[in-house]
Amino acid sequence: MISADEVKKLADLGRLALTDEEVEKLRGEIDSIVAYIDTVQKVQLPEKPASSPYLDLENVMREDGEPHETGVYTEELLKQAPRRDGNYLKVKKILG
Amino acid sequence: MELTDLSAKEIAHGYRAKTFSAVDVAHAHLTRTDKENPKLNAYLEVFDDVLEHAKEADTVLATKGSAAHTLTGVPIAVKDNILIKGKRASAASKMLENHVATYDATAISKLKAAGALFLGRTNMDEFAMGSSTEHSAFGVTRNPHDLTRVPGGSSGGSAAAVAAHLAPVALGSETCGSIRQPASLCGLVGLKPTYGAVSRSGLIAMGSSLDQIGSFSRNVADTELIFETVRGHDALDGTTLPTDGQKKVANKKIGVPRDFVKDADPRVQESFEKSLAALSKNGYEIVDITFPSAPYALAAYYIVMPAEVSTNLARFDGMRYGLSYEGKNLREEYDVARARGFGPETKRRIILGAHVLSSGYYDAYYRRATALRGVIAEDLRKAFESVSYIATPTTPGAAFKIGEKSDPLSMYLEDVFAAPANLTGIPAISVPSAKVLRDGTELPVGIQFMSPKRTESSLFAIARDLLGETV
Numbered sequence: 001m002i003s004a005d006e007v008k009k010l011a012d013l014g015r016l017a018l019t020d021e022e023v024e025k026l027r028g029e030i031d032s033i034v035a036y037i038d039t040v041q042k043v044q045l046p047e048k049p050a051s052s053p054y055l056d057l058e059n060v061m062r063e064d065g066e067p068h069e070t071g072v073y074t075e076e077l078l079k080q081a082p083r084r085d086g087n088y089l090k091v092k093k094i095l096g
Numbered sequence: 097m098e099l100t101d102l103s104a105k106e107i108a109h110g111y112r113a114k115t116f117s118a119v120d121v122a123h124a125h126l127t128r129t130d131k132e133n134p135k136l137n138a139y140l141e142v143f144d145d146v147l148e149h150a151k152e153a154d155t156v157l158a159t160k161g162s163a164a165h166t167l168t169g170v171p172i173a174v175k176d177n178i179l180i181k182g183k184r185a186s187a188a189s190k191m192l193e194n195h196v197a198t199y200d201a202t203a204i205s206k207l208k209a210a211g212a213l214f215l216g217r218t219n220m221d222e223f224a225m226g227s228s229t230e231h232s233a234f235g236v237t238r239n240p241h242d243l244t245r246v247p248g249g250s251s252g253g254s255a256a257a258v259a260a261h262l263a264p265v266a267l268g269s270e271t272c273g274s275i276r277q278p279a280s281l282c283g284l285v286g287l288k289p290t291y292g293a294v295s296r297s298g299l300i301a302m303g304s305s306l307d308q309i310g311s312f313s314r315n316v317a318d319t320e321l322i323f324e325t326v327r328g329h330d331a332l333d334g335t336t337l338p339t340d341g342q343k344k345v346a347n348k349k350i351g352v353p354r355d356f357v358k359d360a361d362p363r364v365q366e367s368f369e370k371s372l373a374a375l376s377k378n379g380y381e382i383v384d385i386t387f388p389s390a391p392y393a394l395a396a397y398y399i400v401m402p403a404e405v406s407t408n409l410a411r412f413d414g415m416r417y418g419l420s421y422e423g424k425n426l427r428e429e430y431d432v433a434r435a436r437g438f439g440p441e442t443k444r445r446i447i448l449g450a451h452v453l454s455s456g457y458y459d460a461y462y463r464r465a466t467a468l469r470g471v472i473a474e475d476l477r478k479a480f481e482s483v484s485y486i487a488t489p490t491t492p493g494a495a496f497k498i499g500e501k502s503d504p505l506s507m508y509l510e511d512v513f514a515a516p517a518n519l520t521g522i523p524a525i526s527v528p529s530a531k532v533l534r535d536g537t538e539l540p541v542g543i544q545f546m547s548p549k550r551t552e553s554s555l556f557a558i559a560r561d562l563l564g565e566t567v
Contacts, residue, residue: 016443016447033505037465
């Protein structure tokens, strides 16, 4: 069974603060889901599998340039910000 | 006949015959929604500007007459993960509860250009993760055919709204079965278009290599009408296909992968056989086919999708928009905002995604699942050399009781028949099949048809033949 520490490590990678109860519940659930997805190991893959399943897709490029006039969306987007200072998002200091 | 019983096309005809106005139709849907929505919880919000836009539509209809787009003044419900500028779009998550869309999804721009009338935003499983709407942060939606049962999901609110005649048509989205499964459980036509047929711009991303916008309606003609309106190449989505290039299938041969469909509930299989028999009388040829990789599609999906979920949902950090938390440092702000904003299923999939992408597991899971997508695509290519359609039941069972599938894996298995189409990008449609009896209640179930990429018009043709729809 996946260990509590392993679940905590995954939660850490996913930036999720989990309670101990959540960790315990997830251990059992992840185990049963992983047992299910493990069935993919049973399929015989061709020796040279396709490099990508998206054989008929291609990368799309566009010319460099301004997609729109600078600043036209600024106010609308910043209106959604939980904390702002003028046209800046206000966040915690990340460098000591 | 109530105005709420009419299809989108019938409403359009009524406008042109001046039998009723867009205001009449809007009013009828709002009145019915006021009465029915409190028990169904299909809509999370009914927009406050519906009548205003209906008046505008009446003006357009009066000036343009029959030159107006068929959808002018036709009401439509929209899943809560598709952006309409100025309206809230929450993806039924506490994370985005107060998030207001800053732009229109491309599908919405196209519907606006056509003059469609947006009624409201519909409930769904949080971030489109689930098959019952029980994972919504804002309460479960109930199935109009039996209020003790789920409508399916994740687009359950859209399905319930159309089934309860609170809208003639609705937009939904699929990552794996999220339109077809609720269409099956609510007795509707539901289309998952070819990947790339409809732009994903403005659809809140879940699994980007799988996501696709589609629709619900009570007949085939309306599904076709919505598809033809929203589809097309879009510079804002690099995976959209050229607008031209749609195809038709060569013949009326339907392949049935017997080994795959035998796992459905016996009553569902019986209903499935009845539909096949009806099609057989209608000039279709039914043949058995092999589809060896099909049973592994859902397992591959539960590797690819959580990997994409854990990546896509990394953007929700509480800094720029969405739920935020003021903590003692940046890291705590991320961790707590996400813990409070996301529900249990969303957390489960983020953790699972981090797991399958971990170094040491990557080859065994993600790389293998990606190769398996290629194998499934190859199996389908071979099958489509001899048949035009592949038919399966849409879902293994009819609508289940609220709370019945509390184990995550049992919920996931709802989409076993859906997975091959999403993983390989082919289109698929769910069409109402014969009803089944469960606990003394007659419940709808669907039959699913898959066909090669870009052959949606052929899916509409077989769906019409099954339902006896002539328009």
